[in-house]
Amino acid sequence: MKIGFVAPVNAEKDLRHFSGTTHHLYRALAKHGDVVPLQVESDGCSRLMTAYYRIQSTLGRGRYNISLHPGVLRRLAQKTEQIAVRSRVDLVLALGQANLAYWSGNIPAVFFSDTIYGTKIDFYSNWQRAKLHSKQINQLAHLCDRSCQNSKLIFTSSRFAIDNAREKLPIHVPENKVRITLIGANFDDPPKSIDMPTTCPPLKLLWVGVDWKRKGGDICLSVTKELNRHGIPTELHVVGCNPPISSPLMKIYGFLRKSDPKENQKLHSAYRNCHLFLFPSCADLTPCSLAEAAAFGLPSVTTRVGGIPEMFPNGEAILLSPEEFEQKAPETISTLIKSGELGEMRQKARHRFETHLNWDTIAKKILQDLSTGESP
Numbered sequence: 001m002k003i004g005f006v007a008p009v010n011a012e013k014d015l016r017h018f019s020g021t022t023h024h025l026y027r028a029l030a031k032h033g034d035v036v037p038l039q040v041e042s043d044g045c046s047r048l049m050t051a052y053y054r055i056q057s058t059l060g061r062g063r064y065n066i067s068l069h070p071g072v073l074r075r076l077a078q079k080t081e082q083i084a085v086r087s088r089v090d091l092v093l094a095l096g097q098a099n100l101a102y103w104s105g106n107i108p109a110v111f112f113s114d115t116i117y118g119t120k121i122d123f124y125s126n127w128q129r130a131k132l133h134s135k136q137i138n139q140l141a142h143l144c145d146r147s148c149q150n151s152k153l154i155f156t157s158s159r160f161a162i163d164n165a166r167e168k169l170p171i172h173v174p175e176n177k178v179r180i181t182l183i184g185a186n187f188d189d190p191p192k193s194i195d196m197p198t199t200c201p202p203l204k205l206l207w208v209g210v211d212w213k214r215k216g217g218d219i220c221l222s223v224t225k226e227l228n229r230h231g232i233p234t235e236l237h238v239v240g241c242n243p244p245i246s247s248p249l250m251k252i253y254g255f256l257r258k259s260d261p262k263e264n265q266k267l268h269s270a271y272r273n274c275h276l277f278l279f280p281s282c283a284d285l286t287p288c289s290l291a292e293a294a295a296f297g298l299p300s301v302t303t304r305v306g307g308i309p310e311m312f313p314n315g316e317a318i319l320l321s322p323e324e325f326e327q328k329a330p331e332t333i334s335t336l337i338k339s340g341e342l343g344e345m346r347q348k349a350r351h352r353f354e355t356h357l358n359w360d361t362i363a364k365k366i367l368q369d370l371s372t373g374e375s376p
Contacts, residue, residue: 001371004038004089005029006080006099011037015259019288020186022095025112028184028363029093038087040080040099045072053133062133063126068098068117070139077102091370097147105150110370112155114183114285114307116173117144118165123306124283125214129168141169148173155366157183157286158307179369182311183286184359185295186258187268194297194350196343197273202233203337206274206298208289209240209281210255216280216303217243219326223278224249226330232337236278239270271296275342276333279303280325286311294353299336299345301329316345316352 009017011026029035044050045066053064066072080099084092084107092109094100097116100109117140120127129137144165148154154177156162162173197204205224209215220236221243227234228249239253253270256263277293279302286307293300300317302308303325312319318336320328336342355361 001034001090002088003029003033003035003370004084004087004092005035006038006040006084006092006094008039008041008095010039011095016257018095020258021114021183021288024184024186024188024359025095025363027188028359029367031360032363033367035093036087036089038080038083038089038092040076040083042067042072042076042098043079045069056133062136063131064133064136068136068140068143070101070143073098073143074102077104081106091152093366093370097144097151100147100150101143102146103150108152110151110153110155111147112181112366113161114157115161116148116154116156116165117141118169118171119161119285121165121168123164137169141171144169144171144173148177151177153177153179153369155179155181155369157181158310160307160310161285179366180310181362181365182356183288183291184357184362185291185353186288187292187295188258190292190295190353190358191268191272191297194346195272196346197275200275202235203227203276203333204235204237204274205276205278205333206237206239206270206293207278208270208292209279212241212243214282215284215287216278216282216322216325217241218245219280219329220278221245221247221250222326223280223329223333227333230330230334232334237270237274239267268296271298274298276301276336278329280320280322280329281305281308282322284308290317291353291357294349294357297346297350297353299342299349301333311357312352314348316348318345 005026007022011022015023057063094111096113097111103109122129207220224234224236237251256267258264277298277300281303284306290300303322304319
């Protein structure tokens, strides 16, 4: 069976789209099956329509994501089908629902995503229902139902993505189509084995992210300061952004591109040389940085939000509530260090990566599900 992997970028070469997930999922699928990349870009909406909804937002009637307008998605589906027919594929695997909302069904199709329409409503700050145009909310429910109906199977990285969408929108997602895949570490060359960092103290905490506020960078710095006050020399290593505040306790790497060999090596070194991964995000689905930390045997102290608990269901990470993280994390980390359990946690994290949080495992599962034919 020849599968067309549909994405808005060249999945074979683009290492940045979807935090690298597009490239690494495609790469793993192509490694284990007959999969070809199909780049399909949206043609967008007319200037008049774009201006109309911009004015609507200015008048306080809510934000409207023009890329999800039914007219845009209808043209996207037609364009996708034309490319799929020319490529002579037997099945289309689309990244996200957008391509399938107006799918004709002439070629069987499925989609993979970390979210479905509705998941982000009242979960992410820029998706608060009160801030969205009422017309878009109604359209999202309709578009979600259409794309789920048109999809042979629905691959999502968490159960949370399905359940939260069902809570926020009056949608019907056929349960017999749902397949939970989790997420993989976005590295071309993850380490083959792990070793415990030798230099401790100081205790080295790692935070990786672009959004300093939402992913809890300020909380990480607070935890670092508290550990130092309690007599545990601690550093915070920051990757992905330049924080809006400075501190002698932070080592800042900035944004590191995995496509650049030198910068990728710096990222590897950060994961390899730190002792704990701190990730107090207030809203996340299945962040690939947690899978990447696990690949290096780096135990995570993170929040119990979104799909994160599904990534580590059996104690492979320490999960705290967002409300209590800043207060409880210092004591939790101190106890972990003093008890000598850090080595065991490293092994658990690495095992979780080897068995679940890697793209080879996920790709094989997707291809196996596709090979069984219709959903049961």
